[in-house]
Amino acid sequence: MSSPIIAPSVLSADFANLGRDVEMINSSNADWFHVDIMDGVFVPNISFGFPVTKAISKQAKKPLDVHLMIVQPERYIKDFKEAGADILSVHLEASTHLHRTIYAIKEAGMKAGVAINPHTPISLLKDIIKDADLVCMMSVNPGFGGQKFIEQTYTKCAELKEMILAASSSCLIEIDGGVNEVTAPKLLKAGADVLVAGNYVFASSNPLETIASLKSLNK
Secondary structure, eight states: OOOOEEEEBGGGSOGGGHHHHHHHHHHSSOOOEEEEEEBSSSSSOBOOOHHHHHHHHHHOSSOEEEEEESSSGGGGHHHHHHHTOSEEEEEGGGOTTHHHHHHHHHHTTSEEEEEEOTTSOGGGGTTTTTTOSEEEEESSOTTSSSOOOOTTHHHHHHHHHHHHHHTTOOOEEEEESSOSTTHHHHHHHHTOOEEEESHHHHTSSOHHHHHHHHHTOOO
16 A cells, blocks of 8 residues: 655645745645646636746745646746746647647656546547656646536546556556545545645645645555
């Protein structure tokens, strides 16, 4: 049995006290920082870009897991590398030439992830699963934090795990959205490796304890 990778989502942090929240994650049992980039086109919301990502990177003592919810993500691969990204995930739905984009991310010196929306079938990942380092599976509709978890995610996660094992791939499964004390154990049982937690961590009365409780779960 092993512990899951825990990646608190900075989108749910207090932006007026971002440095404080970055330090909290540094001192916690979390493994990564999850950074959501939104352009107001691919998703109906706008988050931060390069300056904030770079500021987080300068203070962060753990890898930056950057999730691009933007159109034409291939335009910004080198920019996000320079801003401090260690893992860069692009949406399958936003990438016309996904294979090329994955290799461009790797050539830039980052781990390459593929993100998929809740309605996107797992079968579309079959031809890319050996090339990707990570699949970021959205368990809520992307764009806003604090949304209701989509129950079909458990089945999709199990299907994806089967596909990864069948392909002898080392790809990790990351779940983004609605992770809490109820959903997390079920997701790990279904095959998840990485749990992104936003509101559950930052709305908690004791974020350090909340992160520790997630990290203590076994997969």
